[in-house]
Amino acid sequence: MTQIEVDVLVIGAGPAGSMAARESSKNGAETLIIDKKAEIGTPKRCAEGIMSGVLERMDIHVDKRCIARDIDGARIVSPDNTSAWFTSETLETPATGIVLERKVFDKHLTMDAIREGAKVMLRCEATSMKKVDDGFIVDVKSQLDEVDRIKAKIVIAADGPEGRVASWGGLDTKVSLAEMESGAQYEMTNLKMENSRVIQFYFGNIAPGGYAWIFPKGHDIANVGIDISNVKTDKTALECLDEFVASCDETKNAQAVELNVGGNPYCGVFDKIISDNLLLVGDAAGCVSPITGGGIDTALESGMIAGRVAARCVKENDCSQSNLSEYSDYIEEHIAKKFRKYISIRDFLYNLEDDDLNEYITALANADISTLSTKSLIKALLKVSPRKLLKLRKLL
Structure with missing residues (x-):
């Protein structure tokens, strides 16, 4: 049995995981990313779109191939x-x-993490996880490295919406x-x-x-x-x-x-995304828009903050839930609150009959909208049918 030890183990090399690894490494934590795939960025289960300014806010600089x-x-x-x-x-x-181009972009993010000092193991799948006093021991099945077990002070779960790390760590992320x-x-x-x-x-x-x-x-x-x-x-x-x-x-x-x-x-951020020595990021944390299902921007943001908080907690030798709460507090304020409002919009929008959709989208086509935002679209619709849209008025 071959075991290695690190400060921070990131499970999953998508945008959230690579950002977390970049930031934890940059801030002094010995960081390892593992991913079960042979190629980062594949398969791409994503429409690949993001708004302008997102990459700049995350200090991500890409070339035109991305x-x-x-x-x-x-x-x-x-x-x-x-x-x-x-x-x-x-x-x-x-x-x-x-x-x-996610197949290029995701690799670019992982390379950024490597440049900051992170290590990467491909074809390495986490198979189980056990809590110990000072962190977790993760059993892995590695096809390229002679490693069977990884001990980490903090585990960052970036293993997507169908991941298992959260449940191994005692967090409930079941979705109805x-x-x-x-x-x-x-x-x-x-x-x-x-x-x-x-x-x-x-x-x-x-x-x-x-x-x-x-x-x-x-x-x-x-x-x-x-x-x-x-x-x-x-x-x-x-x-x-x-x-x-x-x-x-x-x-x-x-x-x-x-x-x-x-x-x-489409449930929004899960109620609990941290515990002692464990953080959930990206899709694994429910950082997916309840309206559109988009999640690249929130994956990057959650990973960035998680990596910084993890490095701080390692440095302070305190990886308890209370010390990690800076991360969950940030997610609550900047992502979860907004997503709870989006759930009301989702429930309204996706239960409309086709006749209502025809009426509302025709209204949007004829409306004078100067800025494209959820708020501006709701305002335009209220002029058409204020009684039907009464529930959405509260979201303005």
């Missing part, structure tokens, strides 16, 4: 095919963003079926997009309890996906996606070059 497409706004499409466009031509404050979306996504080529610089969202019965999307990665290349609620349809996400692709003018002649499927938690 960015597939610059984005200028969004298009929202109703069941009757009415479109509400929000671009630099219609908005006073542009709503710009980028679509990443009603709050777990099923997703499927193709990367496709030969699309005929009306505007290949906007991200698109399609609502209605085509995506029961969710929505479909087109995120451009080139003039005729895009991520085309769908999230659905399994309590609202007997169809699989892939069946719904195939129906959408066949019915949408922009995708009906396109061909897929990649397919990814998986679950996505």
Whole structure:
């Protein structure tokens, strides 16, 4: 039995895990990342889009290989095919963003962590975890290194929405079926997009309890996906996606070059994301938008703060839950509070009938909206149907 010891063990080399490793290493903690995959960044279960400014706020500097497409706004499409466009031509404050190339971007983040001193072990899967007085002992199955066991003062769980580390550490991250979306996504080529610089969202019965999307990665290349609620349809996400692709003018002649499927938690941040010697980050912590299912920005942010807090606690030789609470307090203030409001919007939006969606999206198409935000969209809708939208008024 070969055992190694580190200050901080990060399980999972996605954006949250690599950011956590970068920050903990930068702040003096001996840090190891393990990932069960042979290649970081694959498979990509993600539409890959983020808003402008996110990378800069996280002090992430990438080269052009990490960015597939610059984005200028969004298009929202109703069941009757009415479109509400929000671009630099219609908005006073542009709503710009980028679509990443995650297979390159994720490696870039891990390389940043390595440059700060972190170590990485690929093809290394955590199989169980046991609490000891001064941390955790994690049993691993490593195919490239002669390591069977890792002892860490702090474990950072970055193993995604279907991870096991939280439960091993005694934290409840179970998600009800009603709050777990099923997703499927193709990367496709030969699309005929009306505007290949906007991200698109399609609502209605085509995506029961969710929505479909087109995120451009080139003039005729895009991520085309769908999230659905399994309590609202007997169809699989892939069946719904195939129906959408066949019915949408922009995708009906396109061909897929990649397919990814998986679950996505829409419940918001979990009630408890820390315990003695343990932190949850990214999707493992529920840092996923309850409206869109997007989580790259919150994964990066949660990882950044977790890494800094972990390094401080190691330095102080106090990795207790109370000392780690700086992290959970930050997440509560900057992410969890906002997501609880989003849950009300999600419940309202994804329970609308197609006729209501047609009415509301037509209203958005005709509204004078200068800034694209949740608040501005709700304000525009209130003018159309204040009584129906009474619950959402409280969120302004």
